Amino acid sequence: MIRLNRYLRNATNQYDKISIMNIRFLLLIFIYILIGPASFATDPLTSEGDDGYRLWLKYEPVTELSVKAEYIKYATFIGQSGKGEILQSASSELQTGFQKLLGKNVPVTESPGKRSGGIVFKLIPGTANDRQDEGYQVQLSGGNIVVSSKSENGILYGAFALLRHMQMQLPVKNLNLASNPKVRYRMLNHWDNTDGTIERGYAGSSLWKWYELPERVDPRYQDYARANASLGINGTVLNNVNASARFMSQEYIVKVAAVANVMRKYGIKTYLSVYFAAPKTLGGLTTSDPLDPQVRAWWKEKVTQIYKEIPDFGGFLVKANSEGEPGPQDYGRTHADGANMLAEAFKPYDGIVIWRAFVYKADPKEDRFKAAYEEFVPLDGKFDPKVIVQVKNGPIDFQPREPFSPLFGNMPKTPLGIEFQITQEYLGFASHAVYEAPIFKECLESDTYVNGKGSTVANVVDGSLHSYSRTLMAGVANTGSDRNWTGHPLAQANWYAFGRLSWDHQLSSEQIAREWTELTLTRNQKARESIVGLMLRSREIYVDYNTPLGLSRPWMGVHFAPEPWQNKGARPDWTAVYYHRADSVGLGFNRTESGSNALVQYRPQVQQQWNNPDKTPLPYLLWFHHVGWDKKLSTGRILWEELCTRLYTGADSVSWMQQQWDLAKSSLDPQIYTDVAQRLKIQHREAIWWRNAWVLYLQTFAKQPVPKGFEPPKQTLEEVKKSVNIYLMR
């Protein structure tokens, strides 16, 4: 584009006879080039704008001319010594980036010699199998930009870091980008089913087209891989943890291999969730007992079969004896027995076994909060070194706010990975804007006090506390076939944030939000700050209208509509009343000594934070205490008033979010602006729905009026229930 500009300048200087008409026509072409393709990309039929497909890899032309001139100095060649396919991906990504950022076609050479003015890859010899190998350095040297790493992955990550830098139009001078991942296994978990549906997915159908594989390899797989690699994600579990045994058949293994062939080029290993009963249902054995020699042999053979097709296969993810899934306990064995049997099958290979700790028994007298700890802590030290136990961030189930899981820190001999949920199961599906980095950070920064102050969950997870070498951060993906990948355009930021934090958990929520907004939405500083402000407050706003003061909502069903009145479920802990425990006295789950005593699973310093209702921070209050309706809180309001205040102000704040978004309007692509504006409208309507449901329902216990200043709901409780029931119908 800029070349055209220059051409126009030159043209008028040199050939002043060129008619104004022709110049004007060239300008029209110029405008067409600038605007045409973008509108085309979105929707080649009628509508205009950015359809969000490009995510944070838009590579829009660099507009700062001085910066651009600097970049161009290093855009004469890409020196790629070595033919590794990941290096090739790095080169081709840089080529794509330079083409779009600078309008320059940069050739790749394998022997740059002593040339300068290029980007040069430098693979540092002597690598070991360690997360540090994936680190990179990008700096100026000998008139080139040198991207160095001990691994091909690191080169690729360095290339993406450079492109991120250039997208933000930052100076080349004193360039020194260097970073090492803090966690070794950084991966997405897809809860995708074989029929193309996604459990808890809100962005269309699955990206993986099992009926088309292996012959047809959707071009989108590659863009998926690029997006992940750009964040440093190096693993993906393709199928739902409620797993299908299909994936252990040769038929499906070759399908998976076709996907893995694409992922491999971007340094991403492919993993599978496995169905623990597969030896019986698929293999035709009479048992799936992990101590049975035939069962062990079956899994060994399976793993061997997989490695024949996928030499860099990542490993298995297992949900066992959880929510009805089969597992080793069906045969009187432990989780460790099950996991170790699988680990044994992986012995000859690099692969690992990731065993989920999301377990709880359906006992109405027990506190589900305590279940994972009770089942897993006694097994510490009994797992094979190839096993990582994957623990959800909180003890229950991805609530808008949860205390950290008490497992963290309490299995010092067992690598504990952390599982976050990116998809918005409890966060308003694809119509509520909730920026999740603060949720992830809140957990990671929580102090377990296991080895004294500063023993954060992050330090457990990154291995620094207990010297785990196999460290893991997993995120349940929010991707789907929707053109913009995530349904809500702002939900892209959650994928981005998870990826960036899995690489470096010390990045701040704000830093990530700013980075993402600049790469994805707008470079206008004012608009960006307005959006970043919206993002940073969005989670607290959601909590306020959805589950304030430590309420939670893991009740049965689709997890869409408010149902605090739900008191019947397939299990006691699949009802609402099990959690909020509202009665004429008050509200909340007593988990202190006088209650379920779940608090005892934490270190004393943590207990101290939460065991006294007068001192418990309000966001966690009802997680740990049954609090009287008239109890005066630190805000000066009684519980009932405080609840109402948060529910009302939370819903009000969605209007504020709408305003913030509108402030950025003129700097946003119109299609994305409209999309988000429309979703914010839905969010506003539904926030009021949630507020009304809680207020009217809890009022039947609290027997108090809506506090002054807030307008009581126009609907009755029965009307709200009726509107909810619509969503429970087929």
Added chain:
Amino acid sequence: MIRLNRYLRNATNQYDKISIMNIRFLLLIFIYILIGPASFATDPLTSEGDDGYRLWLKYEPVTELSVKAEYIKYATFIGQSGKGEILQSASSELQTGFQKLLGKNVPVTESPGKRSGGIVFKLIPGTANDRQDEGYQVQLSGGNIVVSSKSENGILYGAFALLRHMQMQLPVKNLNLASNPKVRYRMLNHWDNTDGTIERGYAGSSLWKWYELPERVDPRYQDYARANASLGINGTVLNNVNASARFMSQEYIVKVAAVANVMRKYGIKTYLSVYFAAPKTLGGLTTSDPLDPQVRAWWKEKVTQIYKEIPDFGGFLVKANSEGEPGPQDYGRTHADGANMLAEAFKPYDGIVIWRAFVYKADPKEDRFKAAYEEFVPLDGKFDPKVIVQVKNGPIDFQPREPFSPLFGNMPKTPLGIEFQITQEYLGFASHAVYEAPIFKECLESDTYVNGKGSTVANVVDGSLHSYSRTLMAGVANTGSDRNWTGHPLAQANWYAFGRLSWDHQLSSEQIAREWTELTLTRNQKARESIVGLMLRSREIYVDYNTPLGLSRPWMGVHFAPEPWQNKGARPDWTAVYYHRADSVGLGFNRTESGSNALVQYRPQVQQQWNNPDKTPLPYLLWFHHVGWDKKLSTGRILWEELCTRLYTGADSVSWMQQQWDLAKSSLDPQIYTDVAQRLKIQHREAIWWRNAWVLYLQTFAKQPVPKGFEPPKQTLEEVKKSVNIYLMR
């Protein structure tokens, strides 16, 4: 683009000093304009090519310069008298088309006066509510291209006809495009569920985003409407016939209204499938008995409520007392009682009630073939004039080949609409290329002999035989959220063919295939003919390897894998053995007098075609006869040999299809070429799978070797069963 070419020509002539370098640079821009946007549209990240989103409305630049010059003569204005929103759509479509076809921005004027050189809309006054009103004429007059019709819809259809003409670069000279629809209600039926899944959908998730509506209106709805309007489709049923009662709630009615607002602009009326038990489940009544006054009142109120939000609401589609759905028979009432109750509710409005005749009782001794006739023929004359009975093309269930339903012609007092299935439930999902126009045509051209020779199904359906005024053709949609709408790129042709035939059932399959191929894939004649050849043979090839000689396969399950051995099902007629009746003697369902005598439901002339196994055309043989394995057929081969021959040659012919497709390669967009080539590979593998399944299974009865010249399957029957069982697992 052409203007740039001219500029280049002028430039070199006039300013010979312009350096070659600059010219080369301009050429680069030119190439970028030509190639850039297309590659951008597909995939703004990496891959290149056409992603199929634009369907047959690509409006690619006219390349024939003489033709283009002609078109440009009429591209100075669009004369749109009247402000109706459908007229506006016609204008805007012409603007889009002219912009892309000719690179011309054509202004719209409401008062063209006596200007010439434009496209002028002419609404002929004095309209009535009749299908004829939707006809159009497009011809030259007074130096303009005049698009005339009695209705706005007709103007829109005329505009699309003109654009089709121009996309094919046909001359303007003697332009006279005139056409009247032969059927009044031309509609798609979406089997889309509230959770975004599509029953029998193979192209991603539903287009309708119920959780986002009404606030967010996906821009894609409009492109959906445009595509349908371009074919003359004027109705769409948004939700599955296995209907959710949700749609009768105010909550959902306003969501539907938001979609209807988009459809309306393109002359498309919105319909809903209804859940017959809604008065109970949603309305809280104690019954849904159609003769109960409260129930009748409830539906009246519902319909009134809908019309408040959707003033042009189309009506209801009902699946009742069919496959477990509730219906009037639950209360001892008839289909007519149920339909008439709903029709009564529509009395004050234009809407209609479409009542499906897809019913059958689970009686192992009965022949499901006869069920619809037996239930519906006695009701002839008992339906309210606002009711149309919608009959599937065949008596069973959208099989690759079926005889026409014996209902056609046998309910002279009841308008019978026809229901085709566009989505490929039994036709290989999204990985088999099966061009369906021959299926539709075969049924439409079947002669019922009801009023003597020439009483074709088409004449029943278009009302000419029995003077129905309300005539209907419905197609079960194959659209989904996949970027290319239909999964398989060639499946777009089935949507296209259904739409074109619903407008004019006299178009030939070949004509439609040629038109679609030219609009969508290539203008190269040789390539086009190669593809048209592939398309025209594709259905017979599919039948040969899938269900030759009149076999059928409406067995239980996902309808993906071969399961001719299936003998257990939730109902007797949900097994395979119920249909093929293979035994040691032979194969096929005896529906003659000595068997179920289903043939008696047809007129004698039809019976004569099919009641004698020696004279029955082979494609229908096993539909009507149990034929001995050694029975000599008209081909000179015995049944077993003929079966094997068809199964083998059918699978072989997929290789031929691959060759045909490859012949066109150089004239095809690379992305579309690769996509189809990969799917043909799948088709080839699965064709062999089907062949082997049938051959090995039927061999256990026929006890004969695979005929000479054909290589026996390498797998055993047990191995094939095992490979099928994989697809039956969760």
